[in-house]
Amino acid sequence: SAWEKQIRHSATPRRPNGFSVLVTGAGGFVGSHCSLALKKRGDGVLGLDNFNTYYDPTLKRSRQAMLLKHQIFIVEGDLNDDKLLRKLFDVVPFTHVLHLAAQAGVRYAMQNPQSYVASNIAGFVSLLEVCKSVNPQPAIVWASSSSVYGLNTQNPFSESHRTDQPASLYAATKKAGEEIAHTYNHIYGLSLTGLRFFTVYGPWGRPDMAYFFFTKDILQGKPVNIYQTVDDKEVARDFTYIDDIVKGCLGALDTAEKSTGSGGKKKAPAQLRVYNLGNTSPVPVGKLVSILESLLSVKAKKHVIKMPRNGDVPYTHANVSLALKDFGYKPTTDLATGLRKFVKWYVNYYGIESRVKKETKNVAEDSD
Ligand code: NAD
Numbered sequence: 321s322a323w324e325k326q327i328r329h330s331a332t333p334r335r336p337n338g339f340s341v342l343v344t345g346a347g348g349f350v351g352s353h354c355s356l357a358l359k360k361r362g363d364g365v366l367g368l369d370n371f372n373t374y375y376d377p378t379l380k381r382s383r384q385a386m387l388l389k390h391q392i393f394i395v396e397g398d399l400n401d402d403k404l405l406r407k408l409f410d411v412v413p414f415t416h417v418l419h420l421a422a423q424a425g426v427r428y429a430m431q432n433p434q435s436y437v438a439s440n441i442a443g444f445v446s447l448l449e450v451c452k453s454v455n456p457q458p459a460i461v462w463a464s465s466s467s468v469y470g471l472n473t474q475n476p477f478s479e480s481h482r483t484d485q486p487a488s489l490y491a492a493t494k495k496a497g498e499e500i501a502h503t504y505n506h507i508y509g510l511s512l513t514g515l516r517f518f519t520v521y522g523p524w525g526r527p528d529m530a531y532f533f534f535t536k537d538i539l540q541g542k543p544v545n546i547y548q549t550v551d552d553k554e555v556a557r558d559f560t561y562i563d564d565i566v567k568g569c570l571g572a573l574d575t576a577e578k579s580t581g582s583g584g585k586k587k588a589p590a591q592l593r594v595y596n597l598g599n600t601s602p603v604p605v606g607k608l609v610s611i612l613e614s615l616l617s618v619k620a621k622k623h624v625i626k627m628p629r630n631g632d633v634p635y636t637h638a639n640v641s642l643a644l645k646d647f648g649y650k651p652t653t654d655l656a657t658g659l660r661k662f663v664k665w666y667v668n669y670y671g672i673e674s675r676v677k678k679e680t681k682n683v684a685e686d687s688d
């Protein structure tokens with residue numbers, strides 16, 4: 321059918337030995353960037369996304385339109401629709417799956433806990449069930465999260481550190497994903513690589529994240545809340561620029577070994593890996609706000625709240641030496657440089673004219 325033809329076309333690699341990658345969550349922030357990077361280097365990419373309304377679906381549709389310009393097609397569907405997943409694998413023998421679809425966000429887990437269970441646990445299992453049973457089995461790289469370190473106070477975090485104190489249901493479901501991956505690797509020989517991203521930001525980002533709505537609120541003259549820890553310390557994050565994360569995802573795909581099973585049976589031990597992908601340089605949230613103030617040339621109405629929020633952890637800080645050793649991962653973008661690119665995208669995407677546009681003119685000129 322025309323649909324199958326479109327899917328095949330999108331997923332066919334254009335370089336010798338190129339990959340055919342199923343990117344779940346391709347309508348999302350990280351998924352759209354990775355899809356584009358894969359396509360640009362000649363891999364075939366097919367997206368899957370349910371375009372849910374957790375945040376502005378128009379933004380997801382704009383990313384979809386951007387991908388379509390590069391001949392990347394996103395199938396609209398849910399991870400839990402295993403008939404659809406099987407159909408996609410019938411049409412395309414995917415060599416790799418980059419699994420980024422999830423219910424993200426730390427705070428929303430208190431409003432809608434079941435959505436985390438449905439996408440991050442049931443949805444992941446649904447995908448793995450299909451991957452284990454097809455022949456050839458794809459190698460899988462999936463998004464875990466820095467949130468698995470939870471209340472751990474070792475600094476910086478290494479992959480071997482304890483992850484048994486999640487501070488939110490989101491973190492608990494991401495941790496569960498890592499355990500589930502272990503099982504599917506152990507029993508079915510699936511090659512699985514988990515990437516613990518650290519607070520990713522950049523153009524086409526997520527409107528539910530602090531840097532994004534701080535930008536909006538500062539421009540609109542609304543107050544921004546800066547939460548602190550119980551002992552009045554500043555909360556800090558190892559903010560990581562999207563291009564660095566994309567390089568990490570591609571590096572993990574490139575070094576993933578083949579799965580060793582077929583048709584639901586394992587032949588030999590397969591690869592199971594977990595890596596931190598961070599920036600190795602935590603920045604306090606107050607500093608994030610002051611960088612935005614200077615990029616936007618607008619003073620923020622800072623509202624410091626001497627209390628942590630439920631679900632938040634006091635700081636995150638990645639040790640990335642394992643990813644450096646295994647696939648040369650080296651973050652290269654500092655927060656001020658990355659935010660400059662974000663702000664440039666933001667004013668352009670939302671068509672913000674006048675003062676801001678003028679005052680960020682040099683921003684637009686010197687970033688690509
Ligand atoms: P995102 O919300 O922009 O992207 C996720 C996409 O998955 C969305 O477009 C959503 O519509 C889709 N989706 C959700 N549930 C689905 C389902 N059941 N079936 C099909 N599609 C579904 O988030 P993101 O920031 O791009 O995050 C990508 C991945 O990285 C997620 O797994 C997230 O948990 C993880 N992560 C993100 C960050 C970050 O700071 N952005 C940090 C750590 C981990």
Ligand code: UGA
Pocket residue numbers: 424425426464465466467468517518519520528529530531544545546547555556557605629632636
């Ligand atoms: C982010 C993503 O939202 C998660 O999906 C992801 O899994 C996680 O990173 C991760 O690294 O694993 P978070 O770091 O909480 O989670 O990102 P934001 O929601 O953007 O918050 C960043 C910081 O700003 C936090 O320290 C938060 O406490 C603070 N914040 C947020 C405020 O001070 N005020 C606000 O109004 C909102």
